[in-house]
Amino acid sequence: MRPRHLDDDRLYECYVAQRRGEPVDPPAAEHLTDCEPCAAQFAEMARLMDMVRIEGEAEADAVFTPERLREQQQQILRRMDAVARPARVLSFPGRMMQRTIRVSTLRSPRWTAAAAAAGLFLGIALGASYEWESRGRMLPTLVSRNSLGSRGAHLAPVPSRGAGDGAADEAFMMELETALDRPHTRELAAFDAFTPHFREIKDQQR
Amino acid sequence: MSGDVRRVPDPEGVSDGQSAGGAAAGRVAVVAPVSEDTRIAIEVRGLVEHGELDEARDRFAELVSLHQRRASRIAYQYLRDVADADEAVQDAFLKVFAHIDTYREAWPFEVWFTRILINGCLDRRKARARRDRWFVGGGISSTHEARASVSKRDADPEHQALARERRARVAAAIDRLDGRQRTVFMLCHFGDCTPREVSAMTGLNESTVRVHLFRAARKLRGLLRGKP
Numbered sequence: 001m002r003p004r005h006l007d008d009d010r011l012y013e014c015y016v017a018q019r020r021g022e023p024v025d026p027p028a029a030e031h032l033t034d035c036e037p038c039a040a041q042f043a044e045m046a047r048l049m050d051m052v053r054i055e056g057e058a059e060a061d062a063v064f065t066p067e068r069l070r071e072q073q074q075q076i077l078r079r080m081d082a083v084a085r086p087a088r089v090l091s092f093p094g095r096m097m098q099r100t101i102r103v104s105t106l107r108s109p110r111w112t113a114a115a116a117a118a119g120l121f122l123g124i125a126l127g128a129s130y131e132w133e134s135r136g137r138m139l140p141t142l143v144s145r146n147s148l149g150s151r152g153a154h155l156a157p158v159p160s161r162g163a164g165d166g167a168a169d170e171a172f173m174m175e176l177e178t179a180l181d182r183p184h185t186r187e188l189a190a191f192d193a194f195t196p197h198f199r200e201i202k203d204q205q206r
Numbered sequence: 207m208s209g210d211v212r213r214v215p216d217p218e219g220v221s222d223g224q225s226a227g228g229a230a231a232g233r234v235a236v237v238a239p240v241s242e243d244t245r246i247a248i249e250v251r252g253l254v255e256h257g258e259l260d261e262a263r264d265r266f267a268e269l270v271s272l273h274q275r276r277a278s279r280i281a282y283q284y285l286r287d288v289a290d291a292d293e294a295v296q297d298a299f300l301k302v303f304a305h306i307d308t309y310r311e312a313w314p315f316e317v318w319f320t321r322i323l324i325n326g327c328l329d330r331r332k333a334r335a336r337r338d339r340w341f342v343g344g345g346i347s348s349t350h351e352a353r354a355s356v357s358k359r360d361a362d363p364e365h366q367a368l369a370r371e372r373r374a375r376v377a378a379a380i381d382r383l384d385g386r387q388r389t390v391f392m393l394c395h396f397g398d399c400t401p402r403e404v405s406a407m408t409g410l411n412e413s414t415v416r417v418h419l420f421r422a423a424r425k426l427r428g429l430l431r432g433k434p
Contacts, residue, residue, distance in 0.1 A: 008427070009420040016394070016419075048427055053395045055369075055376045060279040060396075063288050069278065072292055073270050076299045080263055083304060 006031055006038045008045070015046050174199070240311065243272050247315040251306045262306075270299055273316070277323055279396045284327040285334075286377060294330055298323040313406060320397060321407045324389065379429040383422050390415050391422035 006014070010028055017024045024032075032039050064072075177199070240248075246269050253262035277298065281291035301322050302309075309318060380388060389408060393399045401419065405412040 008424050012420055012423045013416075020398075020400070045423075045427060048430055049395070049423065051372075052376050052380070052426060052430070055373050056283055056380070056396055057279055058369075059373045059377070060282040060291075061275075063282060064275065064278040064291075068292075069274050072278070072296060073267065073274060076270055076296050077263065077267060079296065079300055080266070080303055083300065 005035065006042075011038070011042050011045055012049075014042060015049055018046070241314055241316070243269055244311055244315040246272075247306065247309055247318075248311055250303075251309055254306050266299075266303055266306075269302075269315070273319060276397060277319070280320070280323060280392060281327055283380065283392050283396050284324075285330055286381075287334075290330055290334070291327075294323065294326045298326050301326070314403075316399075317403055317406045320393065320399070324393075324407065375430065379426050382429060383425060384418075386410070387418045387422035387425070390418040391426070394419055 006028055010025075014024050014028050014032065032042055246265055250262050250265045250269065253259075253265060274295065277295045278291060281294040281298075282288070285291045285294060298319065302319055309315070380391070383391060386408075390404055390410075393404045393407060394401070399407065401412055401415045404410070404415045404419075408415070410418070
């Protein structure tokens with residue numbers, strides 16, 4: 001009785017063994033010599049697999065030419081050198097950095113930080129109290145103005161005063177203007193005395 | 207591309223320097239004569255431990271020469287981008303050198319190195335997928351540049367066009383494989399690894415590796431012969 005045909009896996013196993021130069025499974029080898037269809041299938045499969053391998057290798061070898069491989073090897077060795085010998089660090093920035101760090105850490109004891117914090121706190125407290133006081137001073141004025149304003153709305157109209165009162169008011173306003181017009185700087189007072197004022201010229205024209 | 211960006215487990219604690227002894231480490235013990243690359247790796251480890259870095263670097267260059275082409279093939283098949291693959295290979299070698307003190311000769315150097323490379327490639331694929339999600343790619347990628355450079359060398363335009371088409375079909379078919387299937391298939395086909403070695407690299411059971419390999423081969427055959 002003729003044994004069954006070899007399946008694909010057995011055929012492939014035979015192909016791998018043959019390619020690697022290893023002994024092929026004896027029953028399978030015997031079957032391949034006896035059975036023509038299996039031998040044909042094996043030959044076809046071997047041809048296809050060889051084609052896959054040869055084409056793949058040829059494609060890779062065409063890309064990785066001997067020159068490229070040499071270059072790759074040199075690149076590997078260069079990178080190995082870089083790994084083995086780490087980059088040299090310039091001493092200048094390193095020293096500066098160390099000194100800066102040392103200075104900042106050694107000359108700044110804890111009490112400095114505490115004093116700075118206390119100073120900040122005192123400053124904030126004083127500022128807050130001053131502001132509170134000035135508000136307290138301004139408050140009555142505002143209250144009186146507000147109260148006057150609100151009250152004035154309900155008051156009756158002020159009766160007109162006499163001519164004497166008007167002259168007195170005029171004189172007061174003149175004095176006020178004179179005081180405001182005068183220079184506040186003592187050194188300029190002499191120049192101001194020589195300079196004719198618009199008011200005086202107006203009086204002379206009258 | 208489900209399962210595409212799964213990282214390969216680290217049964218020996220490659221990157222953290224611990225010998226955790228994971229599932230694969232417990233299952234598979236590779237008892238084989240020490241290969242040349244493993245011997246060099248042990249020497250490099252000794253030199254690094256003794257602080258002889260210059261000599262270690264020179265010896266490590268030999269390791270790079272031994273594994274560079276294979277690593278580039280694997281990385282390129284994973285990433286399909288020249289610049290990405292180049293960087294992934296460089297990063298893998300650098301990582302190996304940086305962690306050479308954690309290397310244990312219980313595993314061949316090739317297994318250890320490939321695991322690191324695969325993890326790097328998976329991370330890159332993940333990063334690229336994230337980037338592509340947010341940014342619309344523009345301009346000519348290095349893959350296209352590579353294809354252009356290949357085509358420049360090839361004199362016969364017809365042959366060039368056929369080869370390009372064939373490679374594109376193969377690449378597209380491989381790209382349609384499930385993440386694990388692709389990893390296993392690529393390690394076996396382009397990395398020349400045995401299922402046992404792939405098992406050690408990926409942390410998968412050896413029989414699971416075989417299953418993935420068979421499925422990948424079956425799917426590839428279907429795709430390349432025009433079957434879905």
